[in-house]
Amino acid sequence: MMILEKKRILFIAPSFFGYEEKIADKMRELGAVVDYFDERSVTKPLEKALLKVNPRIFHRKTIRYYDNIIKKIANNNYDFILVIKCEMMPKETIDKLKELFPSAILCLYLYDSLRNIKGISSKLSKFDRVLSFDLEDTEKNKNIIFRPLFFIDDYKKDISNKDNKLYDISFIGTIHSDRYRIIREIKSQADKKGYKCFFYCYLQSQFMYYFYKLTKKEFRGVKKKEFKFDKIGSTDIAKIIDNTKVVLDIQHPKQTGLTMRTIEMIGMNKKLITTNESIKKYDFYNPDNIAVINRKHIEIPQDFYEKPFKKLNDKVYYKYSLEKWIIDVLGLED
Structure with a gap:
């Protein structure tokens, strides 16, 4: 099934046990051209640990990180922009993506509960589709679609x-x-x-x-x-x-x-x-x-x-x- 044939997808997700690669590969298998970037601007173990304590520590570094991504993709055309978790992506970046790719459908998937992702509530309205694995969150927020996680092949x-x-x-x-x-x-x-x-x-x-x-x-x-x-x-x-x-x-x-x-x-x-x-x-x-x-x-x-x-x-x-x-x-x- 080539349901994504001739579609181009910007995929931004945290690195989590290689699942981000499996998602990207499956979208390619379904016919899409996929450009993947890590959602996190930090990659060192100590930085990731500090991120758990306070994500704002790396705000300036994160702004620079996403500005570099936008420079790399500015001349592309996307049908979908898929973001997972959106823990570190600044609101300004989402606005820039919407401005650069006005015809792209912005999708956000949350594999964590809303209360565990700092600052996420102010970002939700910027996406065309928001889905979550958390049934309780979707029952409280009618604009969030309930969608459990998946198993890979x-x-x-x-x-x-x-x-x-x-x-x-x-x-x-x-x-x-x-x-x-x-x-x-x-x-x-x-x-x-x-x-x-x-x-x-x-x-x-x-x-x-x-x-x-x-x-x-x-x-x-x-x-x-x-x-x-x-x-x-x-x-x-x-x-x-x-x-x-x-x-x-x-x-x-x-x-x-x-x-x-x-x-x-x-x-x-x-x-x-x-x-x-x-x-x-x-x-x-x-x-x-x-x-x-x-x-x-x-x-x-x-x-x-x-x-x-x-x-x-x-x-x-x-x-x-x-x-x-x-x-x-x-x-x-x-």
């Missing part, structure tokens, strides 16, 4: 209920909020039951490790070797998950939208343990496939492991693919 797998998996439980993700406390508790319970575990606890930099040591009590006595400071690629993640019986998902406590890991489990036909109660509202929810746990009173449900995975219907499965996500975000079927 690497995660398309047939159902396998075989017991010869390397791991009973796996978790791969960035450490934030109370995630590490929950992981430690689940690991303790899993060890007592003899479960084999794989936990990849990623921190953006060593600075974040020391920062958390000073600010989070659950980090007291925790050694640096328990964390990883290098990102793991999506292909490697898919291999680990393929060799896992049940995957653990821990959403941010201030976030109700479903994480990428949750949607990837749809693609892989994989069982999931999650702290996100809102998953029960989704069309793919089945208690035989998904166990919801209380983040404050953690208990691994024993019988959950014994039930085989129940297959989803094809229409629901395709809905969460990257191809359908692109079609929906750009409004190609509206």
Whole structure:
């Protein structure tokens, strides 16, 4: 399907575990010419860590960064401008893009909750289409379209209920909020039951490790070797998950939208343990496939492991693919 044939797209998104490359590649596969730029003006680990503390620290650098991008693309013609998150892009830049490319459709996709993206509310009205993965945000804001995340083609797998998996439980993700406390508790319970575990606890930099040591009590006595400071690629993640019986998902406590890991489990036909109660509202929810746990009173449900995975219907499965996500975000079927 070449639904984007002869279309040119300016794609601006943060670098997040290589998914931005997968999105760009899929749009090209659908026929588009894609010009990609990182949404963040900072790339060093320490800078990214400071960005979490206060995005305004890099305001001047960010203005220069986007001015350089505009110089590079000024002579192009775009049908769509797709921005993801828009955490660092200044409002002035959005205005310049609208002025330079008046016929382009400006689309914004949010894979974080509004309250977690500083300054985003003042930017929303500048876009033609705004979509979010957060159901709660879209229910409160009628101008935001609800659109969950996607799974990439690497995660398309047939159902396998075989017991010869390397791991009973796996978790791969960035450490934030109370995630590490929950992981430690689940690991303790899993060890007592003899479960084999794989936990990849990623921190953006060593600075974040020391920062958390000073600010989070659950980090007291925790050694640096328990964390990883290098990102793991999506292909490697898919291999680990393929060799896992049940995957653990821990959403941010201030976030109700479903994480990428949750949607990837749809693609892989994989069982999931999650702290996100809102998953029960989704069309793919089945208690035989998904166990919801209380983040404050953690208990691994024993019988959950014994039930085989129940297959989803094809229409629901395709809905969460990257191809359908692109079609929906750009409004190609509206």
